[in-house]
Amino acid sequence: MRTPWGRSHPHPDDWCQVPGCSRKATREYHVLYECGGEDGGGENLVRVCATHLLILRRGWVRVRGRAPGQLRWELGVRKGRPPLQVFEPPARRGPT
Numbered sequence: 373m374r375t376p377w378g379r380s381h382p383h384p385d386d387w388c389q390v391p392g393c394s395r396k397a398t399r400e401y402h403v404l405y406e407c408g409g410e411d412g413g414g415e416n417l418v419r420v421c422a423t424h425l426l427i428l429r430r431g432w433v434r435v436r437g438r439a440p441g442q443l444r445w446e447l448g449v450r451k452g453r454p455p456l457q458v459f460e461p462p463a464r465r466g467p468t
Contacts, residue, residue: 388421390433391445391459395421401428403435403443415439437461 388397397419404416415438420428427433434446434455441461448456 387419388424389418389440389443390420390424391447393421393424395423398422399425401425401435403437403439418443 386396387393388395399420399422400417401420401424402416403418418435418439424433428435432447432449434449435443436446437443443459443461445459446455446457447459450456
């Protein structure tokens, strides 16, 4: 998004969505791999930086759920052991 003076304002989607990361998002990652041509649209895509894309592909970070607000992140995934840190999606509130 650009201002009339040509400077850009950061948009929330411009930043890596991995918890704790402050890098610009330059890549998209499919939460659920779809080989049938259907990618699930925006609910299946998260925007990440190049570093976290590599880490996601290597399996050291896992993401599950629906983008943007119902994602469960597991950081520091190790074979046969629990992840080092887990970020749960916020609890859904019922009707008030």
